[in-house]
Amino acid sequence: MVPSMQIRVNGESRLVPEHWSVSDLLADLRIESRYCAVERNRRVIPREQHAACGLVADDEIEVVTLVGGG
Amino acid sequence: MTVLPADKPLVLGNHTLTSRLIVGTGKYSTLELMQQCLEASGSEVITVAVRRERLLDASGRNILDYIDLKKYTILPNTAGCFNVEDAVRVARLGREILRGLENPGADWVKLEVLADTRTLLPDPVATVEGCRELVADGFQVLCYTSDDPITARRLKQAGATSVMPAGSPIGSGQGILNPNNIRICLEYLKENDPDYPVIVDAGVGTASDVAFAMELGCDGVLLNTAIASAKDPLRMSVAMKSACEAGRHALLAGRIPKKLYATASSPTEGVITRALG
Numbered sequence: 001m002v003p004s005m006q007i008r009v010n011g012e013s014r015l016v017p018e019h020w021s022v023s024d025l026l027a028d029l030r031i032e033s034r035y036c037a038v039e040r041n042r043r044v045i046p047r048e049q050h051a052a053c054g055l056v057a058d059d060e061i062e063v064v065t066l067v068g069g070g
Numbered sequence: 071m072t073v074l075p076a077d078k079p080l081v082l083g084n085h086t087l088t089s090r091l092i093v094g095t096g097k098y099s100t101l102e103l104m105q106q107c108l109e110a111s112g113s114e115v116i117t118v119a120v121r122r123e124r125l126l127d128a129s130g131r132n133i134l135d136y137i138d139l140k141k142y143t144i145l146p147n148t149a150g151c152f153n154v155e156d157a158v159r160v161a162r163l164g165r166e167i168l169r170g171l172e173n174p175g176a177d178w179v180k181l182e183v184l185a186d187t188r189t190l191l192p193d194p195v196a197t198v199e200g201c202r203e204l205v206a207d208g209f210q211v212l213c214y215t216s217d218d219p220i221t222a223r224r225l226k227q228a229g230a231t232s233v234m235p236a237g238s239p240i241g242s243g244q245g246i247l248n249p250n251n252i253r254i255c256l257e258y259l260k261e262n263d264p265d266y267p268v269i270v271d272a273g274v275g276t277a278s279d280v281a282f283a284m285e286l287g288c289d290g291v292l293l294n295t296a297i298a299s300a301k302d303p304l305r306m307s308v309a310m311k312s313a314c315e316a317g318r319h320a321l322l323a324g325r326i327p328k329k330l331y332a333t334a335s336s337p338t339e340g341v342i343t344r345a346l347g
Binding site: 012032036037038044062063064066068070 | 094095096097098104117118119120121122123125132133134144146147149159162163164166167169170171240241272292293294295
C-alpha cells in the first residue's frame with residue numbers, strides 16, 4: 001500500500017498507508033513490542049488493542065521504552 | 071555467632087522489602103557494570119525512566135535485557151516532567167510497559183514533577199496535584215519532594231504511599247544539608263503512624279550520607295549517581311549496602327546522647343596518677 005497518510009511518531013512526521021494499525025506501525029519500525037508502550041493522542045493504547053487500533057491522519061503517536069534512570 | 075533479632079521489613083504499599091536501599095539504573099558506563107552494581111547493592115527495587123524509542127536505532131540494546139525481571143521490582147520514575155499532565159502520562163506509560171512484562175512494579179511510580187532544569191528541585195504544588203491524580207488512577211505513589219516538612223505533610227494527605235525528601239539537589243552529592251528538616255518531616259509523617267515510610271531520595275554523595283539518613287530514622291535511601299559516577303562503582307555499591315545496614319542498626323541500637331564534656335570509658339578509681347584540673 002502507498003504511504004499517503006501523515007502522522008507524527010515521537011515528534012517526527014511520517015507517511016504511512018491508510019488503514020494501518022498500531023501493530024503495523026510497530027512492526028514497520030522494528031520495535032520489540034514487549035518492551036514498549038504506545039500512546040495515541042495522549043492516551044495509552046493497551047498492548048492487547050494494538051492490532052485493532054487503526055491510525056488516523058494527524059495522529060500523534062508516542063512509542064516509549066524504559067531506560068536507565070534514578 | 072550472636073544472631074540479632076530480625077529487623078522488620080520495609081513496607082511500601084503492597085511491596086514488602088528486606089533491603090532498605092533502592093538504587094537507580096542511570097549513568098552507568100556499561101550495562102554490564104550496572105548489572106554488577108545492582109547485584110552488589112543488595113537492592114530489591116530499582117528505578118528506571120521512561121523515554122522515547124530511538125526510531126533509527128531500534129535494534130540497539132535495551133536495558134531490560136540486563137535486568138532480571140523475576141528478581142527486581144522496577145520502580146518507574148517520571149523524571150524529566152515539568153507539569154502534572156506530563157507526569158501522569160509518563161506514569162501511565164511506565165505502568166503499561168511493566169504490566170506487559172508482568173513485573174510487580176506495574177502498580178507504583180516514583181513521582182517527580184520538577185520546577186526547573188538548573189536546580190531540578192521539585193515543584194511542590196504540582197507534585198501534590200500529580201500525587202492526587204495518580205492515586206485516583208490506582209497508583210501507589212512514591213513522591214520525590216524537597217525537605218520541606220509542610221509539603222511532606224501535604225503529600226501524605228494527598229495519599230502518597232511514601233514521601234521521599236531530597237537530602238540535597240539531585241546528583242549534587244552534597245549529602246543531607248538540613249538534617250533538622252528531615253527530622254521534622256519524620257516527626258510529622260510518623261505522628262500516630264510510626265510505620266509510614268520516609269525515604270531520602272537524592273543528594274547522597276557517599277556511604278556516610280546513607281548511614282546518616284538511616285540514623286535519623288528514615289526507612290530507606292534511594293540513590294543513583296553516588297554509585298554510578300563513583301570512581302569504582304562496584305565497590306561503592308558494596309559501601310552503600312553496608313552503610314544502609316550500619317545506619318539502620320545504629321538507629322535500632324539507640325545512640326548515646328551528645329554531651330559537652332568527656333566521660334571516661336576506663337574506671338576513674340584505682341588510678342596511680344593524680345588528675346589535673
